[in-house]
Each structure stands twice: as structure tokens, then as C-alpha cells.
Amino acid sequence: xxxxxxxxxxxxxxxxxxxxxxxxxxxxxxxxxxxxxxxxxxxxxxxxxxxxxxxxxxxxxxxxxxxxxxxxxxxxxxxxxxxxxxxxxxxxxx
Amino acid sequence: xxxxxxxxxxxxxxxxxxxxxxxxxxxxxxxxxxxxxxxxxxxxxxxxxxxxxxxxxxxxxxxxxxxxxxxxxxxxxxxxxxxxxxxxxxxxxxxxxxxxxxxxxxxxxxxxxxxxxxxxxxxxxxxxxxxxxxxxxxxxxxxxxxxxxxxxxxxxxxxxxxxxxxxxxxxxxxxxxxxxxxxxxxxxxxxxxxxxxxxxxxxxxxxxxxxxxxxxxxxxxxxxxxxxxxxxxxxxxxxxxxxxxxxxxxxxxxxxxxxxxxxxxxxxxxxxxxxxxxxxxxxxxxxxxxxxxxxxxxxxxxxxxxxxxxxxxxxxxxxxxxxxxxxxxxxxxxxxxxxxxxxxxxxxxxxxxxxxxxxxxxxxxxxxxxxxxxxxxxxxxxxxxxxxxxxxxxxxxxxxxxxxxxxxxxxxxxxxxxxxxxxxxxxxxxxxxxxxxxxxxxxxxxxxxxxxxxxxxxxxxxxxxxxxxxxxxxxxxxxxxxxxxx
Numbered sequence: 001x002x003x004x005x006x007x008x009x010x011x012x013x014x015x016x017x018x019x020x021x022x023x024x025x026x027x028x029x030x031x032x033x034x035x036x037x038x039x040x041x042x043x044x045x046x047x048x049x050x051x052x053x054x055x056x057x058x059x060x061x062x063x064x065x066x067x068x069x070x071x072x073x074x075x076x077x078x079x080x081x082x083x084x085x086x087x088x089x090x091x092x093x094x
Numbered sequence: 095x096x097x098x099x100x101x102x103x104x105x106x107x108x109x110x111x112x113x114x115x116x117x118x119x120x121x122x123x124x125x126x127x128x129x130x131x132x133x134x135x136x137x138x139x140x141x142x143x144x145x146x147x148x149x150x151x152x153x154x155x156x157x158x159x160x161x162x163x164x165x166x167x168x169x170x171x172x173x174x175x176x177x178x179x180x181x182x183x184x185x186x187x188x189x190x191x192x193x194x195x196x197x198x199x200x201x202x203x204x205x206x207x208x209x210x211x212x213x214x215x216x217x218x219x220x221x222x223x224x225x226x227x228x229x230x231x232x233x234x235x236x237x238x239x240x241x242x243x244x245x246x247x248x249x250x251x252x253x254x255x256x257x258x259x260x261x262x263x264x265x266x267x268x269x270x271x272x273x274x275x276x277x278x279x280x281x282x283x284x285x286x287x288x289x290x291x292x293x294x295x296x297x298x299x300x301x302x303x304x305x306x307x308x309x310x311x312x313x314x315x316x317x318x319x320x321x322x323x324x325x326x327x328x329x330x331x332x333x334x335x336x337x338x339x340x341x342x343x344x345x346x347x348x349x350x351x352x353x354x355x356x357x358x359x360x361x362x363x364x365x366x367x368x369x370x371x372x373x374x375x376x377x378x379x380x381x382x383x384x385x386x387x388x389x390x391x392x393x394x395x396x397x398x399x400x401x402x403x404x405x406x407x408x409x410x411x412x413x414x415x416x417x418x419x420x421x422x423x424x425x426x427x428x429x430x431x432x433x434x435x436x437x438x439x440x441x442x443x444x445x446x447x448x449x450x451x452x453x454x455x456x457x458x459x460x461x462x463x464x465x466x467x468x469x470x471x472x473x474x475x476x477x478x479x480x481x482x483x484x485x486x487x488x489x490x491x492x493x494x495x496x497x498x499x500x501x502x503x504x505x506x507x508x509x510x511x512x513x514x515x516x517x518x519x520x521x522x523x524x525x526x527x528x529x530x531x532x533x534x535x536x537x538x539x540x541x542x543x544x545x546x547x548x549x550x551x552x553x554x555x556x557x558x559x560x561x562x563x564x565x566x567x568x569x570x571x572x573x574x575x576x577x578x579x580x
Contacts, residue, residue: 002148007148013258021265024265048371051370055269055369073263
């Protein structure tokens with residue numbers, strides 16, 4: 001049987017992991033916005049924005065990776081909550 | 095291999111030892127194997143070695159432990175997927191795993207309390223157990239910094255707090271850097287030099303001297319090359335320079351983040367990025383001594399995080415000229431006349447003086463060429479440089495050529511100005527001068543030579559400079575004059 005206080009800590013830790021990933025996504029979105037603006041300016045001046053566009057693809061890929069991991073953690077947290085509920089159903093509040 | 099082939103239980107010493115193999119196992123696999131061993135009849139008189147607090151948090155108990163110096167290495171270095179804590183809570187191996195896309199072959203590295211953790215893990219994403227609590231004390235509060243910095247790629251790093259044990263995520267994303275393809279051995283010889291400390295530099299863009307925190311001597315290199323050495327000196331394994339580190343000490347470039355401890359790091363390239371043929375400096379990074387052709391191929395951020403763009407050097411050109419034509423281009427006043435009152439001479443000057451001092455006046459950066467001719471009344475002096483208080487003259491003040499022939503002998507207070515072009519051309523074609531343009535500048539253009547109708551027109555020096563073609567119309571009234579070059 002798992003330890004309910006530890007499971008509760010796990011939930012908190014996973015929330016913290018999600019916060020880390022959310023902040024990472026926010027940072028990537030900020031970079032994406034800045035980059036999109038730079039591409040616009042660059043192209044308006046007739047300059048080659050290929051480097052920026054490649055970087056934009058990378059950023060989108062990063063965002064997708066972070067979101068996918070967040071989904072996994074959310075799903076895991078649902079499992080952890082079920083474990084807590086099952087243990088408490090048998091043993092009462094721990 | 096089964097886990098039982100790699101780990102061995104020492105029942106009397108109450109230790110688990112890694113004794114063979116190189117395979118990695120989830121902590122749950124270790125737990126499950128141990129539970130299997132302890133349910134044997136022969137083990138019924140032993141206390142259980144390990145407990146699972148959650149699916150990812152495990153703890154030794156009843157005096158059991160995993161050896162860190164086993165016959166085949168530290169047992170923790172073959173585990174992943176969860177954390178393990180000692181029976182007495184004095185030691186904690188937290189689980190750190192990375193996600194993200196890295197260029198294949200990336201060796202992720204970890205800095206813990208200012209030191210690089212010796213790598214036992216493989217390439218690309220990691221899933222490891224890291225000792226974060228040692229003999230009852232957290233190592234740097236359980237914090238670590240994780241890097242992905244392979245030369246040739248865009249870098250990344252992130253911080254993680256591991257003091258809570260369990261499973262902790264860090265994102266590391268790298269990508270091929272299309273501006274970083276030169277061989278490391280070549281880049282290492284580019285000869286850039288680094289300095290750290292707050293100092294003011296003037297980009298001559300009209301903003302005056304402003305503070306920067308790190309200044310880089312580019313050793314005459316193109317900025318594309320300088321950028322690559324900046325990457326080289328901050329790559330994984332870079333120990334060749336002594337850089338400012340986040341804790342304000344100095345150390346290896348592979349740990350370098352930013353020019354000042356409080357600045358947000360540019361993760362992809364900590365001294366600045368390179369894109370579209372331009373270098374974009376990180377905050378507080380000043381560059382100098384770069385190839386002259388790159389004079390405008392960069393943009394900096396000063397210590398106050400304000401963008402500093404290089405001045406716009408433009409050419410002012412008059413063409414359709416013949417050798418011997420006298421050309422004069424000067425800024426005009428609001429009335430459209432030559433602006434002859436741009437400064438006042440400061441103090442007395444005599445023959446032999448090679449510096450012309452001026453009082454603070456309306457002399458404009460945007461209308462004063464780097465080199466050219468300065469006029470005080472009708473006297474002309476060629477100068478090789480200038481600042482807001484003086485002109486350095488090419489020849490000492492003297493009577494004689496150019497006219498007038500009398501010694502000027504300034505007493506101070508005389509007005510003067512700086513034409514953009516003020517000379518006789520010695521070859522047919524065009525003549526030009528360069529100035530730093532920051533605003534539209536109205537000018538008058540004159541081309542004179544006996545035998546042609548004096549040419550005069552007005553124009554404006556714009557952000558891309560100015561080019562005017564002289565119209566040379568023969569003066570049929572004047573006689574005996576030369577109208578074509580010889």
C-alpha cells in the first residue's frame with residue numbers, strides 16, 4: 001500500500017512540474033511572438049528571414065513537447081488521486 | 095539481463111550492491127525484485143529492505159542501503175524513474191528526467207553547487223537518480239542547472255529544484271544552428287578576447303556613452319565568425335575562458351549564462367544570437383574591433399536593456415563630374431541658405447596649432463562627416479577626426495594653401511561650419527563623402543568651374559544617403575575657359 005501523505009506530496013510535486021512546464025511554454029510563446037514580429041520586420045525590409053522561420057518551427061516543437069508532457073502528468077495525477085481515494089475508502093482518512 | 099543478475103543482496107551487511115552489467119532499471123524494478131527475494135522462505139527472518147511510498151518515491155528501511163561504491167559501480171547510477179531515500183532520511187537521490195527534442199548525440203550535463211556532475215548517463219534525454227541530500231544537508235538547497243550545449247547547435251538550459259525528491263522534469267531543447275557550422279578547431283583560433291565589468295561605450299548613434307557589462311574584442315573577425323567563437327567558448331566542455339558566472343564568481347564558459355548575474359539569459363547563445371546575417375547581442379554585451387564590413391550588421395542591448403543600433407553610415411555623392419570641377423555640398427539653414435554657423439572657435443589659435451577647438455554649439459553628429467574639411471569664415475582646414483569640442487587637423491594651421499594666404503590667427507568666437515563635400519575633384523566621374531545619418535538633412539549642392547554655368551540645386555540626405563548628378567551646361571558667354579577635364 002502506498003503512503004497517502006507521500007501520494008499527496010506527489011500531487012503537489014507534479015503540480016510543481018506542471019508549473020515548470022507551463023512557465024516554459026509561456027517563455028516559448030513569448031519568444032514565438034517576438035520572433036514572428038521580427039520576421040515581419042525583416043521581410044518588410046526585404047531581408048531573408050529563413051533563420052528566424054527555422055527557429056520558429058523549433059519553438060513550436062518545444063511547445064508541443066511541453067504540452068504533451070503536461071498531459072502525461074495530468075493523467076498520472078488522476079491516477080494518484082484515485083489511489084488516495086481507494087486507500088482512504090479502505091482505511092479511512094490517513 | 096534480469097535485474098537479479100546485476101544486483102546482489104548481502105544479507106548480513108544489509109546492503110544491495112551493483113555487481114555486474116550496464117543495464118539501467120526503473121526503481122520500481124529494483125523494488126519488485128527485492129520484494130520477490132524477501133518473500134522466499136529463507137528470507138522470512140529478515141526485515142523488508144525497501145518500501146514504496148508512491149509509484150515514484152521509494153525508501154530504504156530497517157537499516158538497508160544501496161552501495162554507492164559497488165563492485166560494478168555506484169548502484170544509483172543504474173536506476174531511473176523514481177527517487178530513493180536512505181533509511182535515516184540523511185541521503186536523498188532525487189529523480190531528474192528531461193524532455194524535449196535535442197540534436198542527436200547531445201550530452202546533457204548538470205551543474206550542482208557550481209560544479210559539473212561527472213556524467214555517467216548516456217546521450218540525449220536523461221532519466222537519472224541524483225544525490226541531492228548528502229549526510230543530512232541538501233547540496234545547494236537541492237537545486238541543479240541542466241544544460242544542453244553541443245557546439246553547432248542552439249543551446250538550452252533550465253533550473254530544477256530537487257529537494258522534494260520524487261520525479262522532476264526539466265525541458266531541454268536544442269536544434270541545429272545553421273550559423274554555427276565551422277569546425278571547432280578553426281573557430282577556436284579566431285582570437286576573440288573577453289572582459290567583464292561595467293563600463294560605458296559610445297556607439298556613435300546619438301545616445302552617447304552607455305553602460306555594458308561585458309566587452310568582447312572581435313579581433314577583426316566578421317561577426318558571423320565572432321558569433322561562432324562566442325558559441326565555442328560556452329559549449330559543453332568549454333573551460334578555456336574565465337567567464338562571469340551566475341553566482342558572481344568566475345569560471346568555465348560551459349556554465350556562463352549572462353553578462354551580469356541578474357540578467358535573463360539568452361539560452362540559445364548566451365553572448366547573443368546570429369540570424370539573417372546580423373548579430374543580436376545579449377543584454378550588456380558590447381562588441382568592438384569587428385570587421386569594418388559588419389559596421390551595421392548588429393544590434394546590442396545595453397546594461398539598461400535598451401536596444402542600441404549602430405549608426406547609419408551613408409554616402410553623399412555627386413556624379414557626372416569632370417576632373418577639375420569644384421564641388422561643394424553643405425547643410426542649409428531654415429532659410430535654405432548654407433548653414434555657416436554650426437560652431438564657434440573656442441580660444442585663440444595660431445600657426446602651428448593642429449587642433450581646432452570649438453565651443454559647444456549646434457554641431458550635429460548627423461551632418462558632420464568623419465573626415466573632410468572644416469571652414470572658419472573663408473579659411474579651410476582638412477580634418478581627420480572630430481568630436482563635439484575639437485577637430486584634429488591634417489596639417490597645422492598655417493598661412494598659404496589653401497587660400498586665403500594670410501595666417502588666420504583666430505582669437506576665438508569666429509563662426510564655422512563643416513561642408514559635406516568641399517574640394518576640387520581630380521578625376522572625372524563622381525566624388526563622395528560618408529556621414530552618419532540619423533535624420534533627414536537638407537543640403538545645397540554646388541558645382542562650379544569657369545566655362546560652365548554654375549550648377550546649384552537643393553536636395554536631402556535620407557536614410558540611404560544621397561546621390562545628385564551635376565548638370566554641366568557650357569557657359570557661352572564666358573570666353574577662354576576650359577569646360578572639360580584634361
